Every structure is written in C-alpha cells, then in structure tokens.
Amino acid sequence: MRHSVQTLCHDIRHLADELVAEATPLDEQKLAHLSACCNALLAMLQTAPPDEPAQDIPLSQYERMLLCDHDVIWHWQPRNDALTLSPRWQTLYHDEAESSLAQWCEKLHPDDRDRVHSLCHQGAAAPGVSRIECRLRDGRGQWRFVRLRTVGAGPEGTPGLTGVLSDITHERYRDPVTGLGNSDLLDQQLEDALDNVPGTPHALIKITMVNATLLSESEHFNNTRELEARIADLLADLLPEGSLIALPGFSYALVTPFEEKAALARFLEPLQRMLATPMETPVGRIWLSYVVGVVPFDAGSNAGVDILRKQARLTINNASSAGVGGIHYYSDDLGARASRASHGEQLIRSALASDGVLCFLQPIVSVREGGRVTAFEALMRLKDGDDIAMPGAFIEAAESTGLIHQLSQRLIDKALQILVDPAFTHRFGRDFVININLSRHQLKDVMLVDEMMALIHRHGADPRRVNLEITESAILAEPAIALRNLVRLREHGISIALDDFGSGYSSLSQLCELPLDCIKIDRRFVMDLEREPRKRHVMTSMIDLCRRLEFRVVVEGVEESATLKTVCDMGAEQIQGFIYARPMPFLDVLDRLGATLSPILPPPRAAGAVSH
Structure with a gap:
C-alpha cells in the first residue's frame, strides 16, 4: 500500500505543479485526471493505520490530494492564526512545531518572510492550488530550501490553507x-x-x-x-x-x-x-x-x-x-586597480563612439636655430564629460583590452591632418615633423606598416615628416616582428625615435641593433640635474655618444631655465618641455604659439618672499 500511495502522490504533485504553471483557463483533462488520482488516494487513506501522520490533521478531499508520506503536512487557519504541522516536522527540522503562521515565518529567511506571509493570506482567501518556495532555518541553525504546495479554502468555504512542505535543499543547493x-x-x-x-x-x-x-x-x-x-x-x-x-x-x-x-x-x-x-x-x-x-x-x-x-x-x-x-x-589596491581599469575601458568606448579621442600637441624646439619649432609630439587625451582624461586614466585599460589599436588609429589620423593643414604650414613651414607614439601592441602587429602607409597616403602627407616613437619595452614584447616592422617603416622614409632612453636596462645594446634616427633622453636624467654631479656626467656622456652615432637628440622634461642652460652647455640641440610649452589641443596651437619660441621664465618673486 505504501508504494501505491507514494506513486499516487507523485502523480498528484506532478499534475498540481503543471496546473499551477499554466495560464487560465485550466486544462479540463488534467483537472479530471487530478480528481481521479485524489479519489483513488482517498480510498487508500481511509484504510490507513491509525498511527499514519495523515490522521493528525483532518483533511478534506481537495486538501489530501497533496499528501506525501515523506513530507510535512501543513495546515493554517487565518481566523485564529492557528498553524498545525504533522510530527514529521520535528524529524526533518529538529525543532518543535510553531503554533501560528507569524511564528513559523520567523524561521524563514529575512528576504522571504514578507513574501511568504502575503502569499499565504492570498492563497487562503481563494480556492485553488499554489506553490511557494522559501528558505527555512532548521533546529540546527542551517538553512533549508522548502517548497510548500497548498490548497486554499477550508471546510465549507471558510478561509484556510492546507498542503505539504517538501524539502528541496538538495535540488536547490x-x-x-x-x-x-x-x-x-x-x-x-x-x-x-x-x-x-x-x-x-x-x-x-x-x-x-x-x-x-x-x-x-x-x-x-x-x-x-x-x-x-x-x-x-x-x-x-x-x-x-x-x-x-x-x-x-x-x-x-x-x-x-x-x-x-x-x-x-x-x-x-x-x-x-x-x-x-x-x-x-x-x-x-x-x-x-x-x-x-x-x-x-x-x-x-x-x-x-x-x-x-x-x-x-x-x-x-x-x-x-x-x-x-x-x-x-x-587587497584594496587590487580593487582600486580593477575599478580604474573598468572606468578606463568605459571611458575609451565612450570616446571611440563619440569622436572623443583628442590630439594634443607639445612642440619640440631647436635651440641651435634660435628656438624654432621643428616638430610636435602628438599626445592622446580623451573626453570625459566636460573634463579631459589624461593617459594614466585609460592607457592600462586600452592595452589590456586591445582597444589601444583603435585609439592609436584615431590619434594618428588626427595627427597626420596637421602635416597638411594650410594654417600649420603657413605658421611652421613645410618641414616640421609630427612625432607619434607606437604601443607594443602596434609594434608587433604584422599589418602595422601597410596600415600606416595607407593613412599617410590618404592624407597626402610626406612620410619623411613622420617620426614614430617606440620604447624598449615595446620592442622586447616581440623583438623579431618589431625589428622587421621598423626596418620596413624606415624603407618608406619614416623616422624612428627611441623614447625614454636610459629608463630601461638594455638601452646601449638597442643603440647598436635597432634602425634608429633619434634618441629622446628620459626626463629622469633631467630632474635635479644641476644638483647631482653623477647625472650631469651621465647626461654629457649620453649626448656625446648619440652625436657620435649620428642620432638626433631630444632632451625631454626640461622645465627650468637653469636646466635648459645646463643641457645646452652639454651640447643638446633639441628640447621638449614645459620651459617652452605644455601640451595643448591642436586647435589652440595657432592661437598661442609662434614659429619660434622663447623659454617661459618664472614670474618674478615678490619682494620679501621666502623660498620653500
């Protein structure tokens, strides 16, 4: 008999679940099948031994249809908030049964309490089958997932809710x-x-x-x-x-x-x-x-x-x-880096979608020619709402996501326009050069040369007026491909500059092995140059070595007049730094810069001012 009851209960629960899931009107055939199963179950239960759990609660025909002998029988009367649970409750959940719905809901997960309480009141007010799933803490303090199948309306139409409580923890967890x-x-x-x-x-x-x-x-x-x-x-x-x-x-x-x-x-x-x-x-x-x-x-x-x-x-x-x-x-630092990377990627995608990649220019000045502007370095900035984002906010994200290629293409496109701009030609002549930085991702791209030459030809620019800046780390990423690309670029007339010279560990060997035209000495050698004799000796040697190797030399990061005088005395001929101009939008260049520049002297100190 027990096997037959379990089989019928399985069928009843399956049919009840299907009917709950269906939109109205309900399937009449399924309802008829459900009714037949319930009648058969009732006939068997009438002959059940007196100690069966089902005898603990008087069940109507429609209430008994959800009965299953391994579940807890659950009956609630809203009129007096009386909740009755079969003895199976203590076996499954190691706890005494509560006497009211409010007390029972206190054992539910805080996120489930109000929802379950409301659904029980709704189900008790109207006849029909319902199903509620929630989390319940057992007597051991552990959370269990349970499913409550109920039938609404009590005897003679009085509000009530009867059903079974099934443990579905294994299913959900x-x-x-x-x-x-x-x-x-x-x-x-x-x-x-x-x-x-x-x-x-x-x-x-x-x-x-x-x-x-x-x-x-x-x-x-x-x-x-x-x-x-x-x-x-x-x-x-x-x-x-x-x-x-x-x-x-x-x-x-x-x-x-x-x-x-x-x-x-x-x-x-x-x-x-x-x-x-x-x-x-x-x-x-x-x-x-x-x-x-x-x-x-x-x-x-x-x-x-x-x-x-x-x-x-x-x-x-x-x-x-x-x-x-x-x-x-x-660590918090790891979280901060991830936050910056996420913000940086969104900043990049927004800029690519809205023409927000900006080309800033910083002049490179020939001191030997009286301050004439001989080149501009094209520097990338991005629009960030009403602000301008500096590279530190997005370069790492650009390289990690591969978006650096799209950003660089936009920057190169804007930079090449400057070479053929009539106003720039009128102001700075037909021989000024544009310096463009290449990332390690670009340098190891086998399509670099073809794409670069296509852009140059599209703008009608002279490749001899393009100077590509690379770093040691970019070369080391894929040395063979990088070297092959550099050789091909020079064959087309494009110049190659080694940027941040002296900041790595293999710079001297690179001078001998790479096809270079220009060396840009890193700003770290310029800082505190007048106060550190070792830096002065190193700087003098580097400038002299580059001259002997017939490389053009640009000293970066010059900000003070004393530093400018020192590097000029050492033989430096081209200078880039705040001493002449800060990076600015290319549209501002014609308004603010002439063909020749003089050093920007610091404002005179007020009388009696104290230096810090």
Missing part, C-alpha cells in the same frame, strides 16, 4: 554534476558568516583550474562532466565534509574561519600537494594547473555577498595573470 554545493549555497554560507559574531574573521577561498577546459577537450576524457567529477572527488576528500562548493568554469570555493595567512597556508598545503601530483587517465598522466584566491573578511562588516564574490573573481583574475600555483590575497 547542489550541483547536479559533482554533487557538491552550488553557487546558491555559497551565497547562503557567506550570508551566515557575515551574520556571525561581529569581528569574527573568515575567508572566502576560491580555487580555479586554469587548464581544465583544455584538458576536458583532450583525448584523456570523454567529456567535460567526467573531469569535473574527478576534480570534485579529489578536492572533497581533502577538505571538511560539505564545505566545498562547485562553481562554473572549473572553479571551487569554500568559506572557512581565518586567523592568519600562515595558518591558512597550512590548511591548504594538502590540497596543493595533491594538485602537484599527476592525475592518472586511461591514456596517460596529466597535471592540473591551478590558482588560489583568498578574500579575508570579518563578520558584521559592510561587505555584502556580491562584493565578496566580486573580490574573489578579481583575486583569481590577478592570480592567473601572475602565473599558476601559489596563494593570492585580495
């Missing part, structure tokens, strides 16, 4: 592939940890297998699920029972008490040893590459679940870029 807890359970565990005694330290640990996706597609495994299950079994054996959570993308997490980094490192040592051991498969051994991210947090802190999950993702992303293995901790 478990990953179907690995059997581990899922993302919803992780959220709940984080909520519980945050609600702990204020100040209690915890840690969210996230483990990601960075090469698992590739391995799952190899000949070692039949499908992704097979590898997911293998990894889950290995990790679960080493960690406290029930603590491990399976997340998408071969990631796993757990929430644990946290005292100090050394203790956590000892806690994770067995896991790291296991991951360093090869995994045996029918076709050979494989090794898993992993990263571990740790987010420490205290109970009672302002950080919510979403923030902690986001911090874990940032930590894992940073750890992956730093290399596999090891334990990486979240």
